Amino acid sequence: MTLTDAAGLCGVLLILVAYAAAAAGKLDPQRPASLAANLVGAGLILLSLAKDFNLSAAAMEGAWALVSLAGLVRIGWKRLRR
Template sequence: MSWTDAAGLAGVLMILVAYAGAALGRLDPKGAWSLLANLIGACLILVSLLVADFNLSSTAMEGSWALVALAGLVRLGFKRRG
């Protein structure tokens, strides 16, 4: 297994754990931990797509996923600032 495959699989695991945690009521889907896991997971999958096996639709999906998670984190940051 290449390092890009390992990065992509780690990203998938992070997103699935965050989703399962939210679906089971153990993790707030709008909370920092969930959003951070989604952002990092999507970025790891993007690395595997951009470096090893490019796929346009998957890249668009993961890029969008990362941007939504980042927007949520920015929103949280503004909320906490006042």
């Protein structure tokens, strides 16, 4: 297993754990911890795709990262406005 493979698997695990925790009601999907887990997870998967590129997977993970980042920016913006 290469380092990029390991990074991708860690990213998948991070996203799945966050999703399972949200589905079980243990983690609010709109809170920073969940959004950060999704952003980091997607970033790790994108890193793994740098070695073995797959356009559809890169598009999915890029979108996943952007949605997570947008949520974090929204939270940050709300905190700044207070």
